[in-house]
Amino acid sequence: MQIVETGPDDERFAAWCEVWAATQLADHPDEAPRPASDHVALGRRLTTPGGAVQGTHRAGIAGGTVVGALRLLLPVRDNTAVAYLDVAVHPAHRRRGVGTALLAEGVRLARAAGRSSLVAEVDEPGAGVAGSAFARHHGWACDLRETRRDLLLPVDEERLSVLESEAVAASAGYEVLTWRDRTPDALLEDRALLSRRMSTDTPNGDVPVGEEDWDAARVREQETVALDRGRTVLSAGALHDGRLVAFTDLHVPLAQPERADQSGTLVLPEHRGHRLGARVKIAVLRELAADVPQVRRISTYNSDTNRPMVAVNEALGFRRAGGLSTWSTRLRPGT
Ligand SMILES: CC(C)(COP(=O)(O)OP(=O)(O)OC[C@H]1O[C@@H](n2cnc3c(N)ncnc32)[C@H](O)[C@@H]1OP(=O)(O)O)[C@@H](O)C(=O)NCCC(=O)NCCS
Structure with a gap:
C-alpha cells in the first residue's frame, strides 16, 4: 500500500471522503453519513493558514483504490503539544494492516510538527468495536468514555x-x-x-x-x-x-x-x-x-x-x- 498526501482540492479527495461515508454507514446503517462537502469545507479551513487549528490529510491507496483515510489536526493557538488523529479504513479492506500503516504515518507527521501527544476518538455504537481494539492493540490509553x-x-x-x-x-x-x-x-x-x-x-x-x-x-x-x-x-x-x-x-x-x-x-x-x-x-x-x-x-x-x-x-x-x-x-x- 502507498500513502499519499491529499486535500480538499485534490482529485482523490472524493474517494477519501467515501472511506468515511462507508465507515459511518457500517456503524450506523440508519443514519445519513456526513456529506463529502462537510469534509471539503473542514479540509479547506485546516489547510488555509491563519486558523486556530491547522491540518493535513493522507490517503492509503492499494491497487489504485483509496482504502484508508487519515486526517491530522494540529491546534496552533493552544495545546501545541497535541495532535488529533482521525483514521478510517474502508470496511472491505480491514485487518490487512492499512490502519496500522496510516497510524504510523500520523505518528511521523505529528512528531515532525513537534507534537508529543496524539488523541483520537472512537465511535462506539455497540460493544467490541474495531476502533477500540485497534487503539488498545497499539498501546493507547482510554482517557474518557462518553454516552451518546x-x-x-x-x-x-x-x-x-x-x-x-x-x-x-x-x-x-x-x-x-x-x-x-x-x-x-x-x-x-x-x-x-x-x-x-x-x-x-x-x-x-x-x-x-x-x-x-x-x-x-x-x-x-x-x-x-x-x-x-x-x-x-x-x-x-x-x-x-x-x-x-x-x-x-x-x-x-x-x-x-x-x-x-x-x-x-x-x-x-x-x-x-x-x-x-x-x-x-x-x-x-x-x-x-x-x-x-x-x-x-x-x-x-x-x-x-x-x-x-x-x-x-x-x-x-x-x-x-x-x-x-x-x-x-x-x-x-x-x-
Ligand atoms: C480501527 C480501524 C482504523 C483499523 O483498521 P485496519 O486496517 O483494519 O487495522 P489493522 O489491520 O492495521 O489492525 C491492527 C490490529 O488492530 C486490532 N484490530 C483491528 N480491528 C479489529 C477488530 N475488528 N477486532 C479486534 N481487533 C482488531 C488487531 O489486533 C489488528 O491486528 P491483527 O489483524 O493482526 O489481529 C478500522 O477498523 C476503522 O476504520 N474503524 C472505524 C474508524 C475508527 O474507529 N478509527 C479508529 C480511531 S483510533
Whole structure:
C-alpha cells in the first residue's frame, strides 16, 4: 500500500471522503453519513493558514483504490503539544494492516510538527468495536468514555412546559435570548469566555488537552467554519446584568436535517443552581421546532460523571444510543 498526501482540492479527495461515508454507514446503517462537502469545507479551513487549528490529510491507496483515510489536526493557538488523529479504513479492506500503516504515518507527521501527544476518538455504537481494539492493540490509553443520548422530536409539549415553568421559576433575574449562526456583537467577548470555560469545566477524563485560547475573532472563525460546512447553528444564552453567563449551541446539517448534534452547553460556575442549563436548552428546542422542523432527532454526548448535564438531558427525554471513547498516546522522542 502507498500513502499519499491529499486535500480538499485534490482529485482523490472524493474517494477519501467515501472511506468515511462507508465507515459511518457500517456503524450506523440508519443514519445519513456526513456529506463529502462537510469534509471539503473542514479540509479547506485546516489547510488555509491563519486558523486556530491547522491540518493535513493522507490517503492509503492499494491497487489504485483509496482504502484508508487519515486526517491530522494540529491546534496552533493552544495545546501545541497535541495532535488529533482521525483514521478510517474502508470496511472491505480491514485487518490487512492499512490502519496500522496510516497510524504510523500520523505518528511521523505529528512528531515532525513537534507534537508529543496524539488523541483520537472512537465511535462506539455497540460493544467490541474495531476502533477500540485497534487503539488498545497499539498501546493507547482510554482517557474518557462518553454516552451518546438521542432525543426524538417533537418533544412532548407537556413535559417541556412543566420543565420550562420550573426553570423559569428557579432563574428569576436572568433573561434568555436566542440567535442563529452569528453571536450578537455585544455578547461576543462573553461568548469567547464561555468557550474557554468549556475547555476546562467539562469533564474530560484523562485526555491530555488543556485550556483553549478563545477570543472574539476565534468565535467568529468557528461560526464561519460551521456555515462553510453547511450547518446552521441555533443558540440560546442567559443574560445576567447584561452579561452572557450561559449558552447552548445546536448544529443542524442543512443537507441532512433529520439529525442534529448538540454542541456545547455551559453555565458559568457562579450562576449554577438556577436551572439555566435546562432553560437555554428548552429555548433552543422551541426555536428548532419553529425554524427547522425537519429535525427528527438530536444527539448529545456526555461523560457519565457530568451528572448535572445528564440529569437535564434525561429530564428532556434524551435516551442512551451508544457511546464515544477518547484515546491517547504519548510520543516519546526518537521512538
Ligand atoms: C480501527 C480501524 C482504523 C483499523 O483498521 P485496519 O486496517 O483494519 O487495522 P489493522 O489491520 O492495521 O489492525 C491492527 C490490529 O488492530 C486490532 N484490530 C483491528 N480491528 C479489529 C477488530 N475488528 N477486532 C479486534 N481487533 C482488531 C488487531 O489486533 C489488528 O491486528 P491483527 O489483524 O493482526 O489481529 C478500522 O477498523 C476503522 O476504520 N474503524 C472505524 C474508524 C475508527 O474507529 N478509527 C479508529 C480511531 S483510533
